[in-house]
Amino acid sequence: MxxxxxxxxxxxxxxxxxxxxxxxxxxxxxxxxxxxxxxxxxxxxxxxxxxxxxxxxxxxxxxxxxxxxxxxxxINFRSINVDMEKETAWIESGATLGEMYYNIAKESRVHGYPAGLCQSVGVGGDFSGGGIGTMMRKYGLAADNIIDAELVDVNGRILDREEMGEDLFWAIRGGGASSFGVITAWKVKLVQVPPRVTAFTIHKKMDQEGKELVFRWQSIADRFPQELFLRVIVQNVVAHGYSVEAGPVEALFNSLFLGPKEELLAVMKESFPELGLQEQDCEEMSWIESVLYFYGGYKRGESLDVLLNRTDPFKGYFKAKSDFVQKPIPITALEGMTQRLSKKALVYVNIDPLGGRLDEIPETELPFPHRKGNLFNIQYFVKWKENSDMEANDRIDWMKELYDFMEPYVCQSPRSAYLNYRDLDIGNNLPGKSSYLQAKIWGEKYFKGNFERLATIKSRVDAENFFQNVQSIPPIS
Ligand SMILES: Cc1cc2nc3c(=O)[nH]c(=O)nc-3n(C[C@H](O)[C@H](O)[C@H](O)COP(=O)(O)OP(=O)(O)OC[C@H]3O[C@@H](n4cnc5c(N)ncnc54)[C@H](O)[C@@H]3O)c2cc1C
Known part of the structure; x- marks a missing residue:
């Protein structure tokens, strides 16, 4: 057991x-x-x-x-209560995103919530680290739409928003709740989705044409209408249902548009005709079906019940790192990235466009600071199939080399990272520095100037640092 x-x-x-x-x-x-x-x-x-x-x-x-x-x-703390009259829901932290989307859709096909893409991810970690997803350009992060929460604090008290105060309520929406207490449940404002949305995925080889398309995409994707989320995944993976094997390096242009296909085609013709999107590339569906579409592997028409599966269907050994980018990456660097991907199996570089609603929210509004000025987020993700140290080290060394190679092209001073793509290599264990100064190094990558406010709040609510792990917010020493 x-x-x-x-x-x-x-x-x-x-x-x-x-x-x-x-x-x-x-x-x-x-x-x-x-x-x-x-x-x-x-x-x-x-x-x-x-x-x-x-x-x-x-x-x-x-x-x-x-x-x-x-x-x-x-695992037993996952009830979801949707109040359609007020367009809100109380969601217990142990629920998965899939359970949350499923239960909202049961009440209304024209409501949803802007959180992560993978249905088995927990609400507790996703919301408390930010929560980026296909509707973030329209509605912001999961954390941006939370209106209340219940937390068990270091003294064993249960506090709601009013009782915990606005500072602590700010900290747990993106600052990583594990530094501050145990969140039992979150109250969220649901968002409206149209009855029909449109999705498409276009595969392009990473040859000269592919690289030019990715290059062009970089300077327009953050300025598309807010209803359009068009991401790029550069990968060398071919999926057969839920199993994956190595393949040639290609770029997937993978998109959700909150509206019918005629509108999408008009937007694409105007803003990105080079991609050559055709009517037959577009699939119309309900928003809840698009959740299945985006996490791959599922077949059209499959029961929505698969959203209730708590295990990642693509579960495998992995390591990831992240970056934010403020200027388009030159074609020569895309070429360098492609060459590196062609040398290692099972690698994904997920490039998610920002802009839209994210640009409208000031970077101090919540701990997640990567807003206006950032064009997109990159997640480097490498998988392997055997549980061996040799295999793990080989993949991790490869990823470090790619990460070093990308340094000149990504956000600097500090080089930023996304908390939900947790990476223990970014500043832990620097000899000779106090634990607070060590934490400041990774803390400013995740939170920029918001790190100090998080540490101040931590000093007030958990001065003895009971809720701690190797990458938790320390009290100011
Ligand atoms: C396959 C896959 C796909 C993903 N897709 C996305 C995506 O589309 N968008 C995105 O933003 N992220 C995505 N992520 C990242 C994901 O959001 C983070 O890994 C998140 O922290 C996971 O939350 P969890 O509850 O599943 O994890 P857990 O491991 O349970 O928790 C993660 C962290 O949060 C803390 N925590 C969890 N619950 C609570 C609580 N109730 N109270 C206090 N602290 C708590 C934990 O202690 C831990 O530090 C993905 C991850 C994977 C593996």
């Missing part, structure tokens, strides 16, 4: 059987008082706490720790 619960929630199998300590206890609470009791008892007995919602933390921080610890696994 213990092992099956522990392992079923480890969405990056890289950490299964790793040398890290195992939790002394795994608590699967059904009631908030059990979480309160776990926090209080753990504090009294000098144990650390790890909180797990969907278990997708890239570095396994929701279930790994190097001192004695307890995991609070929110």
């Amino acid at each position: 213990y092992s099956s619960i522990l392992e079923s929630g480890e969405q990056n199998p890289r950490w299964v059987n790793s040398t890290s300590l195992k939790p002394l206890f795994i608590i699967t609470p059904k009631f908030a008082w059990e979480i309160q009791a776990t926090v209080t008892c753990s504090k009294e007995h000098g144990l650390r706490v790890r909180v797990r919602s969907g278990g997708h933390d890239y570095e396994g921080l929701s279930y790994r720790c190097d001192v004695d610890f307890v995991v609070i696994d929110l």
Whole structure:
């Protein structure tokens, strides 16, 4: 029982059987008082706490720790109550994004929520780290649409927005809630979606024409109408259902348009005719079907019940890193990237356009600061199939080389990163620096100037640093 619960929630199998300590206890609470009791008892007995919602933390921080610890696994904390009259919903943290989208769609096909793409990701981690997705250009991040939350604090109290105060409420919406407490539930404002949306995916080889298209895309994608999300995935992967194998390097132009195909075709003809989008490339569907479309693998017409599957259907060993970009990457650098991708199997470079609603929200509004001025976000993602150190090191070394190569072309001073694509290599373990100064290095990459406000809030609400992990916000020392 213990092992099956522990392992079923480890969405990056890289950490299964790793040398890290195992939790002394795994608590699967059904009631908030059990979480309160776990926090209080753990504090009294000098144990650390790890909180797990969907278990997708890239570095396994929701279930790994190097001192004695307890995991609070929110698998039983996942009720979703939609209030259609007020267009709001209370969602418990252990629900997955798929469960959330499914339950909203059950009440209304013209409402949705702007959160992440993968249905097995947990609401707890996704919302508290920001939450980027196909509707962010229209409605912002998941965190931008949260209107209330319930948190168990370091003293075991349950606090809602009014009781926790605006500072702490600000911090947990993008600053990583694991530094501040255990979020039991979030209240969100639902957003309206049209009855018909349109999706398309166009594959282009990364030859000269492909590179020129990606180059052109970079200077227009953040300025498309807010209804249009057109991302690029440069990859060397061919998918057969849920299984993937190595293939030639290609660019996928993968898009969701919040409207019918005639409108999309007109927008594309006007703004990006070079892509040559044709009517037959476009698929109209309901917004909830587009959720299935975007996470690949599913066939059209498949039951929406697959959204309730809590395991990533593409689950595999992986390492990822991220960047934000403010100027188009030159074609020569795209060429260098393509060459590197052609040398390693199972690699994805996901390039998500920003702009739109994100540009309208000031960078201090929430801890996530990567707004106006940023054209797009890059996620470098490498997978492997065997659980071997040799294979892991080979892929990680390859990724570091690609990351170094990209440095001149991405956001500098600091080189930025997205908290939800957690990366322990960006500034931890710098010898000779205090833990606060070490944290400031990765903290400013994730949060820029908002890091100091997060640390100030941490000093006020958890001065003894009970809620800590290797990459949590420290109190100001
Ligand atoms: C396949 C895949 C696809 C993804 N797609 C997207 C995407 O489209 N958009 C996007 O923005 N991100 C995406 N992500 C990243 C994802 O948002 C983050 O990994 C997120 O942190 C995962 O949340 P979780 O609840 O599943 O993970 P967990 O491992 O459970 O938690 C992640 C972190 O949040 C903390 N935490 C979780 N729940 C709580 C809580 N209730 N209270 C306090 N702290 C908590 C954990 O302790 C941990 O530090 C993807 C990840 C994967 C693996």
